[in-house]
Amino acid sequence: MTGKTLGKTALLTVEHLTMRFGGLTAVDDVSFQAHSEAITAVIGPNGAGKTTMFNCITGFYSPTVGRLQLCRAQGENFFLERLPGYDIAGKAGVARTFQNIRLFPQMTVLENLIVAQHRVLMKASGMTVFGLFGFPSYRRREKEAVDFARYWLDRIDLLDRADVEAGHLAYGQQRRLEIARAMCTNPVLLCLDEPAAGLNPRESGELNELLLSIRNQEKVGVLLIEHDMSVVMEISDHVVVLDYGRLIAEGNPESVRNNPDVIRAYLGEEEDEALPEVIARDLAHHKDSGEGSTHA
Amino acid sequence: MQEGQTSAGSLEFDIVAAGKEAILAALVALGLTIFMLGFRATDAPGGLQLATRFDWVAIGVLCVFAGRFLIALLRQKKEKSGSFLGKGKPAQKEQGTETASQISDRLKRVKRFSHLIGLAMVAAAIFLPLSPIADRYIVDTATLVVTYVMLGWGLNIVVGLAGLLDLGYVAFYAVGAYSYALISQYYGLSFWVCLPLAGLLAGTFGIILGFPVLRLRGDYLAIVTLGFGEIIRVVLINWYSLTGGPDGISGIDRPSFFGLPFARVAKDGETFHQFFGLDYSSMHRILFLYYLILIMALLTNWAVLRLRKLPIGRAWEALREDEIACRSLGINPTNTKLTAFAIGAMFGGFAGSFFATRQGFISPESFVFIESAVILAIVVLGGMGSQIGVVFASVVLIGGFEFFRDLDEFRMLAFGGAMVLIMVWRPKGLLSFREPTITMSADPPPGKDGQQSPRPVGDAA
Numbered sequence: 113m114t115g116k117t118l119g120k121t122a123l124l125t126v127e128h129l130t131m132r133f134g135g136l137t138a139v140d141d142v143s144f145q146a147h148s149e150a151i152t153a154v155i156g157p158n159g160a161g162k163t164t165m166f167n168c169i170t171g172f173y174s175p176t177v178g179r180l181q182l183c184r185a186q187g188e189n190f191f192l193e194r195l196p197g198y199d200i201a202g203k204a205g206v207a208r209t210f211q212n213i214r215l216f217p218q219m220t221v222l223e224n225l226i227v228a229q230h231r232v233l234m235k236a237s238g239m240t241v242f243g244l245f246g247f248p249s250y251r252r253r254e255k256e257a258v259d260f261a262r263y264w265l266d267r268i269d270l271l272d273r274a275d276v277e278a279g280h281l282a283y284g285q286q287r288r289l290e291i292a293r294a295m296c297t298n299p300v301l302l303c304l305d306e307p308a309a310g311l312n313p314r315e316s317g318e319l320n321e322l323l324l325s326i327r328n329q330e331k332v333g334v335l336l337i338e339h340d341m342s343v344v345m346e347i348s349d350h351v352v353v354l355d356y357g358r359l360i361a362e363g364n365p366e367s368v369r370n371n372p373d374v375i376r377a378y379l380g381e382e383e384d385e386a387l388p389e390v391i392a393r394d395l396a397h398h399k400d401s402g403e404g405s406t407h408a
Numbered sequence: 409m410q411e412g413q414t415s416a417g418s419l420e421f422d423i424v425a426a427g428k429e430a431i432l433a434a435l436v437a438l439g440l441t442i443f444m445l446g447f448r449a450t451d452a453p454g455g456l457q458l459a460t461r462f463d464w465v466a467i468g469v470l471c472v473f474a475g476r477f478l479i480a481l482l483r484q485k486k487e488k489s490g491s492f493l494g495k496g497k498p499a500q501k502e503q504g505t506e507t508a509s510q511i512s513d514r515l516k517r518v519k520r521f522s523h524l525i526g527l528a529m530v531a532a533a534i535f536l537p538l539s540p541i542a543d544r545y546i547v548d549t550a551t552l553v554v555t556y557v558m559l560g561w562g563l564n565i566v567v568g569l570a571g572l573l574d575l576g577y578v579a580f581y582a583v584g585a586y587s588y589a590l591i592s593q594y595y596g597l598s599f600w601v602c603l604p605l606a607g608l609l610a611g612t613f614g615i616i617l618g619f620p621v622l623r624l625r626g627d628y629l630a631i632v633t634l635g636f637g638e639i640i641r642v643v644l645i646n647w648y649s650l651t652g653g654p655d656g657i658s659g660i661d662r663p664s665f666f667g668l669p670f671a672r673v674a675k676d677g678e679t680f681h682q683f684f685g686l687d688y689s690s691m692h693r694i695l696f697l698y699y700l701i702l703i704m705a706l707l708t709n710w711a712v713l714r715l716r717k718l719p720i721g722r723a724w725e726a727l728r729e730d731e732i733a734c735r736s737l738g739i740n741p742t743n744t745k746l747t748a749f750a751i752g753a754m755f756g757g758f759a760g761s762f763f764a765t766r767q768g769f770i771s772p773e774s775f776v777f778i779e780s781a782v783i784l785a786i787v788v789l790g791g792m793g794s795q796i797g798v799v800f801a802s803v804v805l806i807g808g809f810e811f812f813r814d815l816d817e818f819r820m821l822a823f824g825g826a827m828v829l830i831m832v833w834r835p836k837g838l839l840s841f842r843e844p845t846i847t848m849s850a851d852p853p854p855g856k857d858g859q860q861s862p863r864p865v866g867d868a869a
Contacts, residue, residue, distance in 0.1 A: 170736060171735075172732070172735070196740075197735045197736075198734075198735050198738050198739055199738070201736055201737055202738025202739075203738075207736065210732075210733070214730050214733040214736075215729075215730070215733070216725070216726050216729035216730055216733065217729060218725075218729055218842060219726065219729060219844075220844045220847070222844070222846060222848050223722060223844060223845060223846060226722060226845075226846060227722050227723065227726045227734075227737060227739070230719050230722070230726075230737060230738060230739050231738045231739075233719040234719040234720065234723075237718050237719055237720075244711070244714050244715070244718065254846075258846065262848065265848075271848075272507065274847075274848035275511045275512060275515060275847045275848055276511060293737070294736075294737075297737055
């Protein structure tokens with residue numbers, strides 16, 4: 113799978129991405145590629161800079177150094193670091209979800225999905241003028257938007273909850289709805305920040321199926337941060353490992369799982385026999401990076 | 409509360425607890441009233457003398473005691489019936505288990521109900537001046553109430569929908585009023601030409617206010633808008649050469665009925681009563697003004713209700729709910745906020761020019777902070793974002809304020825008390841129900857091909 117997808121041109125190319133907050137380097141010279149129709153997982157211990165990197169890609173931070181190039185299938189190129197946040201979602205087609213769910217809790221489930229189609233509907237409503245007087249062209253577009261929302265509600269099994277306030281949904285349903293809302297922006301790259309957090313094993317399994325179907329049917333690239341190793345190892349085609357802001361390993365799940373650096377940094381402190389040595393190395397590493405960042 | 413009583417299922421009350429609570433409240437009332445009501449400085453030969461009015465204190469304390477006692481008992485009753493019969497709030501609590509058809513039924517019922525109330529209120533408003541009780545005073549008061557309804561609907565866009573707390577809304581009211589007064593004075597344009605101009609100018613000022621506050625939220629935003637309202641007022645006072653400063657502008661053109669003035673005699677051409685062959689009556693103008701503001705307010709309502717169901721309105725509400733999520737969906741928060749400010753301000757401007765033409769005289773004194781506060785109170789008391797709630801709140805606040813005119817200095821007390829009571833009973837406003845802007849049930853699935861992936865709407869974009 114990895115070999116196949118890597119052969120194509122990359123959807124997202126991250127080059128030398130660095131993000132500093134004062135003296136702290138949260139993301140340090142990270143380069144990797146994410147592909148269309150592939151699930152790229154970003155893993156790493158807490159504080160490794162995963163969410164910071166996400167925020168750079170989706171325009172919530174502007175990176176200190178680096179280039180984020182998005183190549184759409186139609187040949188359009190976007191340099192995400194130069195776009196304002198809302199254009200990254202609206203024009204370039206990068207949608208995201210949040211670690212702590214950010215729905216519109218007082219709006220209904222359906223409304224959440226309609227708001228996600230804002231840019232298209234806004235255009236169809238002639239910047240509100242046509243819509244205000246109920247032009248039929250706008251009404252048709254709105255109906256299409258509802259149909260699209262219905263399609264996604266059906267996929268995430270929330271069709272009978274369409275007119276309920278989003279805040280009243282159960283936690284797992286809210287997670288699914290947030291993914292559907294992101295998909296309603298019709299993205300080429302879907303960025304998910306810990307989508308399995310707080311889900312039970314059954315829900316987590318359903319999420320895996322949903323993500324696989326998004327990859328296979330909608331042909332979008334998925335970039336996901338995840339702590340749940342069962343999700344990462346089962347569905348990802350490519351894994352990127354960050355530690356202290358640096359990229360320490362990259363490859364298919366199998367190779368990453370067996371990479372000693374990764375094991376040391378993240379997966380298996382208890383699996384490792386030479387524990388004292390590991391801790392010593394870890395501390396040395398920590399000290400190095402600490403000193404490095406104070407100089408920077 | 410008490411094990412013995414609750415197991416028997418009786419509705420006996422815990423009198424002692426309620427009494428304690430009431431005594432505590434009465435003591436607080438005593439502390440407050442003893443100086444404010446109990447003593448009074450009166451003029452007497454040889455200087456001021458202290459008169460006592462302990463009977464007033466007693467009445468006040470007794471009222472507080474009785475009121476608090478009743479509240480405590482009511483609360484006990486509510487707790488008991490709530491725990492035994494599950495009377496609580498079934499619609500809210502059981503929403504998780506409602507089926508789709510039940511939800512759609514409930515929404516339909518509510519929709520029909522609000523439509524009925526809306527229609528009834530419009531009918532009442534139209535026929536009010538024709539009813540036998542309508543004299544000049546009633547119609548004048550009704551005009552005032554409808555003006556505030558319109559202002560409330562305008563502010564509802566900013567506060568209720570977009571969630572931007574605006575304490576300086578009266579600034580746009582002032583801009584509208586002064587725009588009309590100055591344009592008509594300097595260029596001699598009629599009310600009907602000035603009305604859109606005033607709206608546009610107020611909208612522009614809305615954008616001017618919007619820019620510096622784009623990054624602010626909540627309390628900070630409220631303070632800046634408060635400052636903006638004061639800036640406008642202070643400029644109006646001090647720019648003497650243009651605005652006449654504290655003297656204001658008098659002799660503002662009154663509106664005409666499609667060119668027919670409401671006067672006893674016209675300088676040139678016919679007047680309203682001559683054209684229609686009526687006897688001259690000063691009521692004509694009053695009635696005309698009333699219907700004018702009614703039409704303007706209804707147009708505002710129509711526009712706001714339409715806007716709410718358009719992408720821009722949904723974006724406003726989404727912005728109120730979560731700005732960060734909005735950005736992640738491609739909504740430009742800057743433009744969205746600015747349009748909310750501009751459109752809200754525009755309706756304020758329309759209402760302002762109506763105010764100017766109705767009064768014939770305006771001065772900065774009409775546009776003080778308390779006006780902003782009253783308009784905001786109308787929106788909040790009515791229930792943020794609720795159109796009908798604004799009407800109720802205006803009638804209660806503005807109408808009630810007039811109604812209690814006989815109470816003199818106690819008017820403010822009654823006013824404040826009413827607000828406290830409403831907020832205690834209905835913390836989310838009189839009508840806090842939010843009607844969805846679009847429902848799935850209203851739009852049945854398209855036959856069998858509901859399963860197929862429809863083309864994303866955004867393909868062309």
